[in-house]
Amino acid sequence: MASGTLADKIRLKLGELSPAERKVGRVMLAGYPAPGFETIATIAERAAVSAPTVLRFVGRLGFRGYPDFQAALREELEERSASPLALYESAALTRSDDPDHADAKEPLLKSGSRLFAAALTQSLAELPPHDLDRATQLLADPKRRIVLAGGRFTHLLAQYLGLHLMQLRDDVSFLPDRDVERTAALAALTRRDVLVVFDYRRYEDDKVAMAQLLRERGGKVVLFTDTWLSPVTAHSEVVLPSQVTSPSPYDSLVPTMAVIETVVASVIVSLGEAAHQHLRHGENIAQQIGLV
Numbered sequence: 001m002a003s004g005t006l007a008d009k010i011r012l013k014l015g016e017l018s019p020a021e022r023k024v025g026r027v028m029l030a031g032y033p034a035p036g037f038e039t040i041a042t043i044a045e046r047a048a049v050s051a052p053t054v055l056r057f058v059g060r061l062g063f064r065g066y067p068d069f070q071a072a073l074r075e076e077l078e079e080r081s082a083s084p085l086a087l088y089e090s091a092a093l094t095r096s097d098d099p100d101h102a103d104a105k106e107p108l109l110k111s112g113s114r115l116f117a118a119a120l121t122q123s124l125a126e127l128p129p130h131d132l133d134r135a136t137q138l139l140a141d142p143k144r145r146i147v148l149a150g151g152r153f154t155h156l157l158a159q160y161l162g163l164h165l166m167q168l169r170d171d172v173s174f175l176p177d178r179d180v181e182r183t184a185a186l187a188a189l190t191r192r193d194v195l196v197v198f199d200y201r202r203y204e205d206d207k208v209a210m211a212q213l214l215r216e217r218g219g220k221v222v223l224f225t226d227t228w229l230s231p232v233t234a235h236s237e238v239v240l241p242s243q244v245t246s247p248s249p250y251d252s253l254v255p256t257m258a259v260i261e262t263v264v265a266s267v268i269v270s271l272g273e274a275a276h277q278h279l280r281h282g283e284n285i286a287q288q289i290g291l292v
Contacts, residue, residue, distance in 0.1 A: 005228055006073055007032045008126075008241075009061055017060060023047040024057040031234060036073045040066055079201075079228060112247045116254050119243035123255035124262065127240065135222050135238045135263055138194045140270040142169060144220075145193045147185065149175040149207065154198035157224065157256055161196065164264045167282055168275040175210075186210055191218030199223065199230035200244065200251055211235040224256055 010025045017025060027047045028035050035043060044051045058069040106114075139146060146165060150158030158174065165172045176182045189195070195214045199207045208231045211221045215235040223236040226244045233239050242259050246252035268275050286292045 005076055006036070006061070006069075007229055007233075008227070013060060017057070020047075020049045020053045021057045021060060023049055024054050032229065033073055033077060036070060076228060108247060115245050115247055116252065119245045119252060120255045120258050123242040123259060127259060127262070131238045131240055132263065132266060135240060136266040136270050138220050138222060138238065139165060139196075139263070140169070140267045141194075142171075142274070143192060145171040145173070146196060147173055147175055147189070147193060148196045148198075149210065150198040151200065151204050151207070153253065154200055154224075154256075157198050157253060157260060158196065160257070161260050161264070164260075165267070167279050168264075168267060168271055169278060186213060189214050189217060189219055193217075193219040194222060195219060196222045197224070197230075197232050197236075198256075199232050200226045201228055203230045203232070207232050208235070224259065226251065 007029060010028055014022055014025050024043060024047045027043060035046070038046075040051050040054045043054050047054070055066060058066055061069065063069040063072065138144060146162075146169075148158040148162040150156065162172055162174055173185075176185055193214060195211060197207050197211055211223070211232045212235045214221060220237040221232065221235055222238040222240070223230060223232050224240050224242070225233065227241050229239065229241060240259055240263070242255040244251035244253075244255070246254075271278075283292065
C-alpha cells in the first residue's frame with residue numbers, strides 16, 4: 001500500500017525546513033513532479049538559492065543525493081501511470097515467482113477485508129483537515145455554483161457526490177458529455193464557480209486543461225485523486241487524496257467513497273438548517289409529482 005508520495009513528504013517537511021530549503025520545496029511542489037527531473041542548477045536558479053541548498057533539501061527528505069531522489073521519483077511515476085493490465089501482469093509475475101507467497105494463499109474474502117479496511121483507515125487518517133475544511137466552505141457557499149466532472153470510472157463518484165449536493169443546495173450540475181454542451185458549460189465558468197474533479201492514475205489531460213481554465217478565471221478547483229496526485233493538483237485549491245489498494249488489478253474506489261461521505265456530512269453540518277429546509281422542499285416536490 002502506498003504510504004505517501006514525495007509530494008506528501010515535501011508538504012509534511014515544509015515546516016521543519018530552513019527558509020532557503022522551503023523555497024526549494026515550493027518550487028518542487030509548484031509543478032510536481034516535473035521539477036524533480038530538472039538539474040540541481042536549474043532548481044537552484046528557480047528557487048533563488050544555492051546548489052548546496054538543493055542538496056540539503058533532498059537530504060532532509062532522507063535521500064543520500066539528488067540521483068537517489070530522482071530514482072525514487074521515477075519509481076513513483078511508474079506506479080502513478082500503471083494500467084489495470086500492468087497491475088494484472090505484475091501480480092501474475094509475483095505469484096509465479098513465489099507461489100508460496102502469503103497473498104497467493106490467503107482467501108479472497110480475507111485479503112479483501114484486510115486490504116479495504118487498511119486503505120480506508122489510512123485514507124481518512126491522512127486526509128488533510130485544512131483541505132476538508134476548505135472543501136466544505138466552497139461546497140456549502142450558496143454564492144458559488146458547483147460543477148462536477150469525473151473520468152472513465154470516477155464519473156460514478158462525481159454523480160454520487162453531485163446528487164447528494166443537489167438535495168442540500170442549489171446550483172449544482174454535472175459537466176455535460178457531448179462536445180458542444182461541454183464547451184458551452186466550460187465557456188460559461190466564472191470566478192464564482194467551483195469545479196469538482198475526480199482524476200485517478202492514467203490521468204486524463206482534459207481535466208488538467210479545464211482546471212487550469214477555471215483557475216485562470218478566478219474560480220476554485222476541488223480535486224479528488226489518488227496518493228500519486230493527479231496533475232490537476234497544480235491548479236487545485238483543495239486536494240483530497242485516497243488510497244486505491246484492492247485485491248484486483250483495478251484501483252479501488254472504496255476509500256474515495258468514504259472521503260466523499262465525510263465531505264457530505266461536513267457540508268450538512270456547515271449548511272445547518274438551510275440543508276434541512278432544502279431537503280424538505282425537495283421531498284415535498286418529489287411527493288407532488290409522484291416520485292416517492
